[in-house]
Amino acid sequence: MHATSALRSAARTPLIRFLGKRSVPSSVDHSPKPHPASPSGNLPDSFATYRAKAQQHGPLGAAGSGAGWIGRRPGASLGPVEPKQGEYFDRDELPQRFHRLPWSQTEIEAIETGGASLFN
Template sequence: MNVTRALARQPMIRFLGKRNTPSQVDHTPHAHPASPTHELPSSFKSYRQKAQQHGPLNATPRALVGGHIGGAAGKALGPIEAGKGMYFDRSELPERFQRLSWTQAEIDAIESGGASLFA
């Protein structure tokens, strides 16, 4: 019977140089580099006035029955409209960006697993 030696695990990655952490890190809030306005909102309340998520977030108290969305009809929450140059669905895009219809050859190729392309 052969005896196996226990080998020490050696990581495959090697770091160059000594590990060092910065002495000072700036933790002040700043706007995301890709934000459209490049500025932070002045308060959470002002942010909520402009934000939309599945409808306007600044609904009036009478539209929020029971203190939550869903307690009233969606019509009571106000209109949901996309901004200029924004679309909610792909079918609203110009025709060149819409989905193409499948051809019969493509449908046959998918149904046969690609075998119909070589038959």
Template sequence: MRASIVARRTPLIKFLGKRVFPAADHSPRVHSQDPHGSLPSSFVQYRLNAQQHGPLSASSSAGSRRITGSIAPAPGEFFSRNDLPPRYRYAPLDELEMEAVNSGGAF
């Protein structure tokens, strides 16, 4: 009896066909937001011009650092919320709010 129940069972999910994955193009290309508009010819060339919190390349003397670009924000950009006008800063907390935060909301 059990074999006849198993044989009549049909799944509720109907698959449309064999899985077909489209071919992906993995060739390197420039990102749409890239300011340079071109790919570096090699990783070494990229490292020579890369800058993150200062230049990545080591200078010849230990005491001097080569500055490749300014780290000052562009006009209209700010690094800290405290540099913004007062209406965009965090509102200061009063004593009651600080007590609620420190107690975990329990009174």
């Protein structure tokens, strides 16, 4: 007897068991409600008023006192992009002791062979 044909003919019983009969609620309230963790506890009047107050990586509305929209100005007009004192953009700007160490030939071979070259 072939095991695969025996397995195919067997009835499948799920391992999970549900208690009670399936029931669909007769009425579901789909009206919008504020999120339970909402700071104000109420819904915005419209999407436009929400967007005027919302922030995502900076203000979405006007950028300050009459400066206009951020998207309408070139990036250079927003100011220089220089790190503050004690901040670095790249690891190579740090002192030598924090630089990346070069890979040795043994480490490269170990990675390329999945570690098999270490067990010769």
